[in-house]
Amino acid sequence: MSNEIKKEEWPWKxxxxxxxxxxxxxxxxxxxxxxxxxYMGVLACIAVLWGGGTIGLQFSLKDAILVAVIGSAILAVIxxxxxxxxxxxxxxxxxxxxxxxxxxxxxxxxxxxxxxxxGIGWFAVQAWLFGIIVHTxxxxxxxxxxxxxxxxxxxxxxxxxxxxxxxxxxxxxxAVPFFMLIAGVGAMIGISQGGGFAGLMSIQxxxxxxxxxxxxxxxxxxxxxxIITADISRYAKRAIGGAMGWVIQIIIFQxxxxxxxxxxxxxxxASDVAGALLAGGAGxxxxxxxxxxQWTTNDNNLYNGALSFNTWIHIKKQxxxxxxxxxxxxxxxxxxxxxxxxMDPFMKFLTLLGKILPAxxxxxxxxxxxxxxxxxVPFKQRYKGKPGMKIAxxxxxxxxxxxxxxxxxxxxxxxGIAALNALVLGFVIYIVLAIIIDAAGMKLEVGEHTINEKxx
Amino acid sequence: xxxxxxxxxxxxxxxxxxxSENLYTGLIYLIxxxxxxxxxxxxxPRIAKLEDLKEIGNRSVQLNWLVLSIGIAGMALFMAPFFxxxxxxxxxxxxxxxxxxxxxxxFNIFMAxxxxxxxxxx
Numbered sequence: 331m332s333n334e335i336k337k338e339e340w341p342w343k344x345x346x347x348x349x350x351x352x353x354x355x356x357x358x359x360x361x362x363x364x365x366x367x368x369y370m371g372v373l374a375c376i377a378v379l380w381g382g383g384t385i386g387l388q389f390s391l392k393d394a395i396l397v398a399v400i401g402s403a404i405l406a407v408i409x410x411x412x413x414x415x416x417x418x419x420x421x422x423x424x425x426x427x428x429x430x431x432x433x434x435x436x437x438x439x440x441x442x443x444x445x446x447x448x449g450i451g452w453f454a455v456q457a458w459l460f461g462i463i464v465h466t467x468x469x470x471x472x473x474x475x476x477x478x479x480x481x482x483x484x485x486x487x488x489x490x491x492x493x494x495x496x497x498x499x500x501x502x503x504x505a506v507p508f509f510m511l512i513a514g515v516g517a518m519i520g521i522s523q524g525g526g527f528a529g530l531m532s533i534q535x536x537x538x539x540x541x542x543x544x545x546x547x548x549x550x551x552x553x554x555x556x557i558i559t560a561d562i563s564r565y566a567k568r569a570i571g572g573a574m575g576w577v578i579q580i581i582i583f584q585x586x587x588x589x590x591x592x593x594x595x596x597x598x599x600a601s602d603v604a605g606a607l608l609a610g611g612a613g614x615x616x617x618x619x620x621x622x623x624q625w626t627t628n629d630n631n632l633y634n635g636a637l638s639f640n641t642w643i644h645i646k647k648q649x650x651x652x653x654x655x656x657x658x659x660x661x662x663x664x665x666x667x668x669x670x671x672x673m674d675p676f677m678k679f680l681t682l683l684g685k686i687l688p689a690x691x692x693x694x695x696x697x698x699x700x701x702x703x704x705x706x707v708p709f710k711q712r713y714k715g716k717p718g719m720k721i722a723x724x725x726x727x728x729x730x731x732x733x734x735x736x737x738x739x740x741x742x743x744x745x746g747i748a749a750l751n752a753l754v755l756g757f758v759i760y761i762v763l764a765i766i767i768d769a770a771g772m773k774l775e776v777g778e779h780t781i782n783e784k785x786x
Numbered sequence: 787x788x789x790x791x792x793x794x795x796x797x798x799x800x801x802x803x804x805x806s807e808n809l810y811t812g813l814i815y816l817i818x819x820x821x822x823x824x825x826x827x828x829x830x831p832r833i834a835k836l837e838d839l840k841e842i843g844n845r846s847v848q849l850n851w852l853v854l855s856i857g858i859a860g861m862a863l864f865m866a867p868f869f870x871x872x873x874x875x876x877x878x879x880x881x882x883x884x885x886x887x888x889x890x891x892x893f894n895i896f897m898a899x900x901x902x903x904x905x906x907x908x
Contacts, residue, residue: 363848496906500906503851503852503855504851504854504855504858505855506855507821507852507855507856507859508855508856508858508859508862511814511817511818511856511859511863512859512862512863514817515814515863515868518810518813518814518868519868522810522868610868611866611867611868611869611870612863612866612868613862613863613865613866613867613868614862614865614866615859615862615863615866618858618862
């Protein structure tokens, strides 16, 4: 009898593991602290410290704090809007994308946002960064060669991603408090070497940049994470829990980490955070930071990527994780062996990311909050699929909005923050087009797809 | 958990004692000590009204992860050159205390999962 009730409440079959294609059942939902820790695990990475370091090299401390606060506030709003979608629907970003983009759209855009960008691109970049940091810390060791370290570091990261959400959470519990403390140590070294807080405030960067450049860097650095918050928040017991977890970690801890590393770089003028920490006397803490920081973030990249690939590659998620991880490790090792310690690939990747992803997030937010409201779908029923439900193959308005938003926001408009421009444009274009077309009695959808009990 | 609280208090006292010699060393000892203290002491009010052993175990796991992680940070940082003191006796004592805290909190997590059937990830 109890099994029948359970079947009635949750009529799905988790065929691919980790609820990659179906809603997370109630008994598998996690507490606020668990969700918060996993988000923090994504944030607690060298790339954020590196981003803070880049800001520290371009701005005075006062401006660096301003840039960190404004950039983080923008990210808090974006993630604060996308996280409840996962909390309510209980499904990943890519499954949710079926509604504004159609079944094929979710596969295409999910693969762009998470599969290629996070699962392979970001993963490879961070594994490569890991190799650079380890090489900086131990320049003469053979195992710390950029390519070699990127390889073993990448393989390490694959392990927790294969375990799934539990693996991510377990590692975050272990690493996040540690990482936060190390970020504080960076600030201490910066204050110490900068001649106290007053001394640090008076230091001016050699090559100052306009504020909007710094804000763009902060937003571009983490906007992918802001769009795919549902991948984690789907596990939240309460829909608001995911949003709160995201906003707190961004507003408080990202600002803290960016400012801490900016202080360090401003004071030392060094070109990389780990090296500056080591030179400043952080000892083995710098090495542990490199390992844990990259690990907690990069396993999330793989995890998100595998979730998106699962929308069209219907095999166990663990196998997808392993395959994309090995591709990422291969790229990281190749860049490591051929490009050595060049920062160019990382910076180019960030720039590209800032342009292609935000419009997708804008459309998702517009569809869930505005268009579904316009269609009078109750808030808690939005994006709730069930076996046998028919959805569109393609929602052409969603596709068009992303195309226009990305093109105009990323390439045509030359002012403001490119990532934010694209997101707002995607949002506005979708609402205007969808409502006009719907009011005119025309169809937004093309084709039809029926969801089965595996969520496919 | 009481042992962990006592360890945290000792680290806080060490931090207060060395504050004048090296501000940053004193500060890092205080931060590590206070977080470990809170991690230990908060368990008592959080489980006071609970009767379900599994739920008690879950709360214990959560706070022990915090103590464990901060303990590792203490181990890594207390001996670091930036926090070096004239006499290394205090850093060595603090280091050993952190090792004990890490081992104890790890044991607590293990027991909570094994005996109370708590989740490793709450």
